[in-house]
Amino acid sequence: MHDDGFLNLLDHDSFASGVPHATFARLRKEDPVSWNDGDADTKGFWSLTSHADIALANKESNIFSSAQGIRLEDQNREEYLARRTFQETDQPEHSAVRRTVNPNFAKPVVAQFEPLIRELASGMVDKALEASEFDAVDAIAKQLPMMMLGRILGVPDEDLDWLVEKGDALIGNSDPDFTDHVIDKMDTSAYRMMPFRSPSGVELYDYAQDLLTNRRAVAEEGILAKMMRDENGLNELDFKNFFCLLVAAGNDTTRYSIAMALNLLANNPDLIAQLKTDRYWDTCADEFVRLASPTMHFRRTATQDFDLHGKTIREGDKVLLWFVSGSRDEAVFENPNDCQLGRSPNRHVAFGQGGIHVCLGMHLAKLEVRIALEELVKRIDTFAAIDAPTWTRSNFICGVKKLRVRATRAG
Numbered sequence: 001m002h003d004d005g006f007l008n009l010l011d012h013d014s015f016a017s018g019v020p021h022a023t024f025a026r027l028r029k030e031d032p033v034s035w036n037d038g039d040a041d042t043k044g045f046w047s048l049t050s051h052a053d054i055a056l057a058n059k060e061s062n063i064f065s066s067a068q069g070i071r072l073e074d075q076n077r078e079e080y081l082a083r084r085t086f087q088e089t090d091q092p093e094h095s096a097v098r099r100t101v102n103p104n105f106a107k108p109v110v111a112q113f114e115p116l117i118r119e120l121a122s123g124m125v126d127k128a129l130e131a132s133e134f135d136a137v138d139a140i141a142k143q144l145p146m147m148m149l150g151r152i153l154g155v156p157d158e159d160l161d162w163l164v165e166k167g168d169a170l171i172g173n174s175d176p177d178f179t180d181h182v183i184d185k186m187d188t189s190a191y192r193m194m195p196f197r198s199p200s201g202v203e204l205y206d207y208a209q210d211l212l213t214n215r216r217a218v219a220e221e222g223i224l225a226k227m228m229r230d231e232n233g234l235n236e237l238d239f240k241n242f243f244c245l246l247v248a249a250g251n252d253t254t255r256y257s258i259a260m261a262l263n264l265l266a267n268n269p270d271l272i273a274q275l276k277t278d279r280y281w282d283t284c285a286d287e288f289v290r291l292a293s294p295t296m297h298f299r300r301t302a303t304q305d306f307d308l309h310g311k312t313i314r315e316g317d318k319v320l321l322w323f324v325s326g327s328r329d330e331a332v333f334e335n336p337n338d339c340q341l342g343r344s345p346n347r348h349v350a351f352g353q354g355g356i357h358v359c360l361g362m363h364l365a366k367l368e369v370r371i372a373l374e375e376l377v378k379r380i381d382t383f384a385a386i387d388a389p390t391w392t393r394s395n396f397i398c399g400v401k402k403l404r405v406r407a408t409r410a411g
């Protein structure tokens with residue numbers, strides 16, 4: 001769909017050829033607190049598109065609450081309670097769980113994974129480069145986050161393809177390439193108590209149940225085993241939802257960040273030359289994640305009336321924080337649509353920075369992006385797109401699904 005600056009953010013088709021950046025740029029300039037009427041299935045909502053307003057709403061988490069759902073979809077109380085994770089809670093409930101999971105994802109802990117990530121990434125790149133033409137998303141971007149998720153969770157490698165397929169079906173619930181139950185094309189009410197209203201949620205719950213009852217083995221050092229050992233840990237439903245959250249959140253987002261980097265490299269040989277100087281490894285991952293911003297928004301619900309730029313957000317209104325737009329706000333970023341590998345500081349909000357829900361897997365994701373690229377760039381002479389990439393059909397998660405490239409190995 002051509003982006004004339006006025007595309008409807010509710011419509012998944014507005015995103016099917018890539019993020020409608022012209023629409024976001026217009027909203028930031030003309031209508032930074034904009035109202036969308038919704039449709040028969042989805043109640044109206046506000047969109048915050050500027051960096052400053054997203055930061056404000058993220059900071060005021062008592063006014064902009066996560067505890068009535070974080071997706072655009074309307075949920076009644078029963079559905080909310082059945083599906084919520086700690087991401088869908090406010091203080092103090094949120095911090096109680098966050099404190100228990102945080103240590104597993106702290107920067108120094110994640111840094112210990114570096115040798116493993118490098119070993120996996122180099123193997124993947126070597127395998128991909130055995131062919132002169134390949135789909136870089138499938139061969140590189142998808143593989144590394146999937147393998148690492150397996151290690152973090154502690155589940156066996158042979159289960160990973162299946163888990164990723166189910167995670168894709170949850171997150172990509174509006175894209176017919178990922179699910180037969182496309183959320184805006186059919187009645188999914190039978191699955192309203194399941195994560196993302198998806199039948200894959202049932203299968204993931206069953207898998208988690210098998211873990212809890214020891215019908216499936218799980219590695220002792222993985223986060224799932226740790227949580228099952230914790231006497232004050234999550235109850236059964238919370239454990240299942242936490243499992244689904246990690247399968248969904250820990251996978252596609254990093255894939256699409258690596259895919260964005262590969263797409264940029266495949267269309268700009270100069271970026272490859274810059275990376276080969278080894279001057280940008282400390283800063284490039286943030287720049288690729290900024291430009292990708294794969295989790296385009298999360299929702300909050302106003303707990304009181306709130307005036308912002310002359311508009312009144314009413315108590316109970318849904319408010320979307322469009323991280324994908326804030327990360328390209330010209331008030332904060334010089335030439336926001338350019339890829340500047342050395343951009344520093346880089347105050348993007350692709351990880352929801354500035355709020356209590358800031359991404360748990362941020363350090364892991366950045367390390368994976370960096371190492372995947374380091375291992376690729378040192379092995380290639382040329383790396384060029386064969387045709388245009390295809391994009392996810394979703395107003396929630398955005399990314400390159402397919403990127404056919406032609407590559408030559410460095411001599």
Ligand code: HEM
Binds near residue numbers: 066352357362364
């Ligand atoms: C480039 C990759 C990633 C991006 C862009 C991303 C993006 C985000 C964003 C925007 C949030 C904020 C949610 C909110 O404000 O409500 C978030 C939260 C979260 N992310 Fe990530 N994420 C990525 C990778 C990961 C990974 C690898 C994991 C785990 C293995 C993960 C797990 C989580 C969890 C559990 C939360 C909820 C935290 C909370 O509510 O306290 N993410 N992520």
